[in-house]
Amino acid sequence: xxxxxxxxxxxxxxxxxxxxxxxxxxxxxxxxxxxxxxxxxxxxxxxxxxxxxxxxxxxxxxxxxxxxxxxxxxxxxxxxxxxxxxxxxxxxxxxxxxxxxxxxxxxxxxxxxxxxxxxxxxxxxxxxxxxxxxxxxxxxxxxxxxxxxxxxxxxxxxxxxxxxxxxxxxxxxxxxxxxxxxxxxxxxxxxxxxxxxxxxxxxxxxxxxxxxxxxxxxxxxxxxxxxxxxxxxxxxxxxxxxxxxxxxxxxxxxxxxxxxxxxxxxxxxxxxxxxxxxxxxxxxxxxxxxxxxxxxxxxxxxxxxxxxxxxxxxxxxxxxxxxxxxxxxxxxxxxxxxxxxxxxxxxxxxxxxxxxxxxxxxxxxxxxxxxxxxxxxxxxxxxxxxxxxxxxxxxxxxxxxxxxxxxxxxxxxxxxxxxxxxxxxxxxxxxxxxxxxxxxxxxxxxxxxxxxxxxxxxxxxxxxxxxxxxxx
Amino acid sequence: xxxxxxxxxxxxxxxxxxxxxxxxxxxxxxxxxxxxxxxxxxxxxxxxxxxxxxxxxxxxxxxxxxxxxxxxxxxxxxxxxxxxxxxxxxxxxxxxxxxxxxxxxxxxxxxxxxxxxxxxxxxxxxxxxxxxxxxxxxxxxxxxxxxxxxxxxxxxxxxxxxxxxxxxxxxxxxxxxxxxxxxxxxxxxxxxxxxxxxxxxxxxxxxxxxxxxxxxxxxxxxxxxxxxxxxxxxxxxxxxxxxxxxxxxxxxxxxxxxxxxxxxxxxxxxxxxxxxxxxxxxxxxxxxxxxxxxxxxxxxxxxxxxxxxxxxxxxxxxxxxxxxxxxxxxxxxxxxxxxxxxxxxxxxxxxxxxxxxxxxxxxxxxxxxxxxxxxxxxxxxxxxxxxxxxxxxxxxxxxxxxxxxxxxxxxxxxxxxxxxxxxxxxxxxxxxxxxxxxxxxxxxxxxxxxxxxxxxx
Numbered sequence: 064x065x066x067x068x069x070x071x072x073x074x075x076x077x078x079x080x081x082x083x084x085x086x087x088x089x090x091x092x093x094x095x096x097x098x099x100x101x102x103x104x105x106x107x108x109x110x111x112x113x114x115x116x117x118x119x120x121x122x123x124x125x126x127x128x129x130x131x132x133x134x135x136x137x138x139x140x141x142x143x144x145x146x147x148x149x150x151x152x153x154x155x156x157x158x159x160x161x162x163x164x165x166x167x168x169x170x171x172x173x174x175x176x177x178x179x180x181x182x183x184x185x186x187x188x189x190x191x192x193x194x195x196x197x198x199x200x201x202x203x204x205x206x207x208x209x210x211x212x213x214x215x216x217x218x219x220x221x222x223x224x225x226x227x228x229x230x231x232x233x234x235x236x237x238x239x240x241x242x243x244x245x246x247x248x249x250x251x252x253x254x255x256x257x258x259x260x261x262x263x264x265x266x267x268x269x270x271x272x273x274x275x276x277x278x279x280x281x282x283x284x285x286x287x288x289x290x291x292x293x294x295x296x297x298x299x300x301x302x303x304x305x306x307x308x309x310x311x312x313x314x315x316x317x318x319x320x321x322x323x324x325x326x327x328x329x330x331x332x333x334x335x336x337x338x339x340x341x342x343x344x345x346x347x348x349x350x351x352x353x354x355x356x357x358x359x360x361x362x363x364x365x366x367x368x369x370x371x372x373x374x375x376x377x378x379x380x381x382x383x384x385x386x387x388x389x390x391x392x393x394x395x396x397x398x399x400x401x402x403x404x405x406x407x408x409x410x411x412x413x414x415x416x417x418x419x420x421x422x423x424x425x426x427x428x429x430x431x432x433x434x435x436x437x438x439x440x441x442x443x444x445x446x447x448x449x450x451x452x453x454x455x456x457x458x459x460x461x462x463x464x465x466x467x468x469x470x471x472x473x474x475x476x477x478x479x480x481x482x483x484x485x486x487x488x489x490x491x492x493x494x495x496x497x498x499x500x501x502x503x504x505x506x507x508x509x510x511x512x513x514x515x516x517x518x519x520x521x522x523x524x525x526x527x528x529x530x531x532x533x534x535x
Numbered sequence: 536x537x538x539x540x541x542x543x544x545x546x547x548x549x550x551x552x553x554x555x556x557x558x559x560x561x562x563x564x565x566x567x568x569x570x571x572x573x574x575x576x577x578x579x580x581x582x583x584x585x586x587x588x589x590x591x592x593x594x595x596x597x598x599x600x601x602x603x604x605x606x607x608x609x610x611x612x613x614x615x616x617x618x619x620x621x622x623x624x625x626x627x628x629x630x631x632x633x634x635x636x637x638x639x640x641x642x643x644x645x646x647x648x649x650x651x652x653x654x655x656x657x658x659x660x661x662x663x664x665x666x667x668x669x670x671x672x673x674x675x676x677x678x679x680x681x682x683x684x685x686x687x688x689x690x691x692x693x694x695x696x697x698x699x700x701x702x703x704x705x706x707x708x709x710x711x712x713x714x715x716x717x718x719x720x721x722x723x724x725x726x727x728x729x730x731x732x733x734x735x736x737x738x739x740x741x742x743x744x745x746x747x748x749x750x751x752x753x754x755x756x757x758x759x760x761x762x763x764x765x766x767x768x769x770x771x772x773x774x775x776x777x778x779x780x781x782x783x784x785x786x787x788x789x790x791x792x793x794x795x796x797x798x799x800x801x802x803x804x805x806x807x808x809x810x811x812x813x814x815x816x817x818x819x820x821x822x823x824x825x826x827x828x829x830x831x832x833x834x835x836x837x838x839x840x841x842x843x844x845x846x847x848x849x850x851x852x853x854x855x856x857x858x859x860x861x862x863x864x865x866x867x868x869x870x871x872x873x874x875x876x877x878x879x880x881x882x883x884x885x886x887x888x889x890x891x892x893x894x895x896x897x898x899x900x901x902x903x904x905x906x907x908x909x910x911x912x913x914x915x916x917x918x919x920x921x922x923x924x925x926x927x928x929x930x931x932x933x934x935x936x937x938x939x940x941x942x943x944x945x946x947x948x949x950x951x952x953x954x955x956x957x958x959x960x961x962x963x964x965x966x967x968x969x970x971x972x973x974x975x976x977x978x979x980x981x982x983x984x985x986x987x988x989x990x991x992x
Contacts, residue, residue, distance in 0.1 A: 466910025
C-alpha cells in the first residue's frame with residue numbers, strides 16, 4: 064500500500080498545481096470596471112428596466128441608466144438581447160463542505176461549518192455557471208440543534224477567508240422531524256437509540272438546551288454586573304455549546320430550522336415565543352402552506368424546495384403551491400437547493416412558482432434574490448440591482464425564467480468568476496494540460512503485475528434532506 | 536434443467552407469489568391510507584368524440600399547423616389538419632391561442648413501483664431479491680392509484696417506461712399510459728424491455744447516506760465483473776437453448792417435453808432479439824462493454840443512463856444503438872468534466888447521428904419535470920425542435936411504439952396535451968389533457984391539497 068500512498072500524494076501535488084492555475088485564472092479575469100450596455104435589467108426591487116446600462120466599479124454597482132459612460136480601460140459588454148439579474152442566493156447549501164453532520168449528540172451548537180470549507184470544490188464553479196453568487200452553508204439535519212452556518216460569496220479560486228460574506232448575520236441550524244428522530248435507522252439489537260426518538264423528545268431537547276442557555280446567560284450577566292465591585296469574583300466557566308444559544312436569545316444569531324410537518328413547525332414557534340427569540344427561517348417547511356398564518360404571525364421566513372416531494376413520509380404532503388400560498392400569506396419565502404446539482408438551476412426552481420400558484424414574475428424572482436438576502440441579513444449588500452450594492456450580478460442570454468436560457472457571465476464583487484466564452488476558449492488548453500498530466504510519471508499505468516486503483520468516487524455532493532430517486 | 540435451476544425456479548415462484556400477495560393486500564391498504572384520493576380513479580372517463588379547434592398544432596412528426604383542428608374518436612386521433620371538419624356530435628374545445636402537443640414520454644422511470652422510498656418500505660416494489668429476475672414484471676406491481684401518476688400526467692407527461700431495479704437482470708419494464716384503474720388498463724406494452732445492470736466499476740454516484748466507497752482493487756473488480764458477465768452469458772444461452780427445445784417440442788410432440796421454466800421463458804423473446812434489452816450503463820467502459828456484449832449475444836440493446844454516451848458517439852452510431860439519457864441534469868461524473876458536459880450530451884449525440892431520448896431517470900416524484908430536462912439540453916446546443924422530439928417522438932421510436940405514440944398523426948393513440956404556450960417552458964400551463972382518447976380532469980393529490988389549504992384564514 065505504500066506505493067499507493069505515494070501515488071496519491073503525487074496526485075495531490077498535481078491537483079495543487081492545477082489549483083494554482085485556476086487561482087491565477089481568477090485573478091486574470093478581474094476587471095476594475097465593467098459597463099454592461101443596453102440590457103434588460105431585472106432589478107427585483109425597482110422593476111424591469113429595458114435597454115439600460117449597468118456600471119460595475121470597485122466591486123459595487125456604481126450606476127444604472129441609459130447611455131452611461133465608463134473610464135477608458137473599462138470592459139464594455141454589449142447586453143443587447145441579454146438579461147442582467149442579481150446573483151442568485153441559495154439559502155440552503157452544503158457545497159464546499161467536507162462534512163456536514165456532527166451527528167453524535169442531540170445538541171452540537173459548538174461546531175462550525177466554517178471549519179470544513181473546501182475552496183477547491185468544483186461544484187462551486189458549476190453553481191457560478193448557474194448564476195449563483197451567495198450560499199448559506201448549513202450544518203446537516205442530524206440533530207435538533209446542529210452546528211453554526213457560514214454565509215459565503217462564491218469566490219472560486221480565492222482563499223477561504225475571502226469567501227466569508229462580510230457582515231452576514233451569524234446563524235445556526237436546527238432540525239426537527241424524521242432525520243432527527245433517525246427514523247430511517249433500523250433498530251439494532253444491543254444498540255441504544257439516540258435520544259430523541261419522537262417529535263416530543265425533539266421539543267424537550269430544544270427546551271432543555273434553552274433553559275441551560277438562559278441560566279448560563281444569567282450567570283454571565285450577574286458576573287458582569289458584579290465584576291467591577293468584587294475583584295475576587297470568578298467568571299463562569301465558558302461553555303462553547305451554550306454561547307451560540309445565548310446569542311440566539313439576544314437576537315444576535317439567526318435560527319434556520321429544518322422542518323416538515325405542521326406539528327413541529329408550531330412546536331418551534333411556541334418554544335421561540337416562550338424563550339423570546341425569533342425563528343429566522345423554517346427550512347424546507349414543506350407543510351408550511353398548512354400553517355402559513357402562524358409562520359407569518361411569528362415573523363419567520365420560509366426557505367423551501369420548489370416541488371420536491373414524496374421522498375419520505377414527512378414530505379408526502381409537500382405540494383408545489385407552497386411558495387405561492389405562503390407568499391400570499393405574508394411569509395418571506397425563498398427557494399433553495401440543498402443540492403450541488405439543483406443549485407445550478409435555481410432560476411428554474413423560482414419560475415416554478417409562476418407555474419404552480421401563479422405568482423407574478425417579480426414575486427418569483429424575489430424567491431432567489433432579495434428574499435434569501437433578507438433571511439440572511441445581507442439585504443443591504445445583495446439581492447437586487449441598486450446603486451451602491453455589491454456588484455454580484457449575472458448576465459443571461461435570455462430571460463432567466465426560460466428553460467432555453469443560460470448564463471454568459473457571473474460577477475462577484477465586480478470581478479468575473481464565470482464567463483462562458485472564456486470557459487469555452489480554455490478547453491483546448493485544458494485538453495493539452497490533461498494529456499500532459501496523463502503522461503506524467505505518477506499517472507502512468509502501474510507496471511505489469513501491479514494492480515491499479517479503481518477510479519475514486521467523486522466527492523459526494525451532500526444533499527442532506529432529499530434523496531436521489533432510485534435509478535431504474 | 537439442473538436441480539439448482541429448478542430450486543431457483545421454485546424459490547422465484549414462491550417469492551413472486553409472496554410479492555403478489557403483498558402487493559394485493561398491502562397495495563390496497565396503502566391506496567386507502569396515502570394514495571391519490573382522486574375519485575376519477577374509480578371510473579375511467581369515457582372515450583368520446585372530441586374536436587380541438589382553432590389550435591396551433593405541433594405535430595412533431597411534420598410541420599406545425601396554425602389554426603387547425605384535431606379530431607379524436609375511439610381513443611385515436613382520427614384527423615389532423617387546417618381544414619378538417621368537426622364531426623357532428625363531437626365535443627369541441629375552442630383552442631384559440633392554445634397549442635396542441637403529443638403527450639410526453641419518459642422512457643426511464645420507476646413510476647408506480649414506489650410511493651415513498653424512505654421510511655415506508657411497504658410502498659417500495661422496486662427490486663427483487665437475487666441477481667437474476669427476468670420474470671419480475673413491472674406491470675404486475677404498478678400501483679394505478681399511486682399519487683405520483685396523476686401528479687405527473689397533469690404536467691403533460693402521458694406515458695412512462697416503468698422499470699424494476701436491482702441485481703444483474705432486474706426484470707421487465709412496462710410502457711404505460713398514466714391513466715387507468717388497473718395495470719392492465721394502463722399497459723401500452725406490458726413487457727417492453729428487459730433491464731440489465733451492466734456490471735460496473737466503482738466511481739459512480741455516491742448513494743444517499745452511504746459511506747464513500749474505498750477505491751477497490753481494479754483487477755479484482757474487473758475479474759468480478761467478468762464473472763458476472765459469464766453468469767449472464769450462461770443464462771442467456773440457456774434461454775436460447777430452452778426456446779429452441781420448447782419450439783421443437785411444439786412442432787413434434789414425440790420429442791421429450793421440456794419442463795417449463797418461467798425464468799428462461801421470460802428471456803426467450805429478448806435472446807432472440809425480438810424485444811429490446813435496456814442496459815443500465817453510464818461510464819464509457821460500461822457503455823462499450825454493453826454494446827460488445829449485446830453484439831456477442833445478438834441482443835437488441837438500448838443504453839439506459841448514458842452519461843458518457845458523448846464519448847462513445849461514433850460507436851453508438853455505427854452499431855445503431857439508441858440511448859435513453861437520464862443524466863442531463865446530473866452533476867458531471869468527473870471533477871474535470873466541463874460544467875456543461877451533461878447538459879450538452881444530447882446535442883453531441885444529435886450531431887453524431889445517434890438515436891437518443893431524454894428521461895428524468897427518476898422513481899416518480901421528479902418525472903413531471905421532464906420538459907425541463909429537455910429544455911436544459913436546448914439551452915446547451917440542442918435545437919428546440921429536437922428537444923421536443925427527445926421527450927415525444929424519439930422515446931416512442933426507441934421503444935418501438937412510434938406507430939402509436941410520440942406525434943400527432945391520424946391513427947395514433949390520442950395522448951394529447953393542450954397548452955397555453957411552449958410545452959417545455961416552465962411558465963406554460965396545461966389546459967386540457969387526453970390519454971387514450973379520454974378527457975382527463977387536471978386534478979391530483981397536489982391540486983387537492985392546494986384547494987384544501989390555500990384559503991385557510
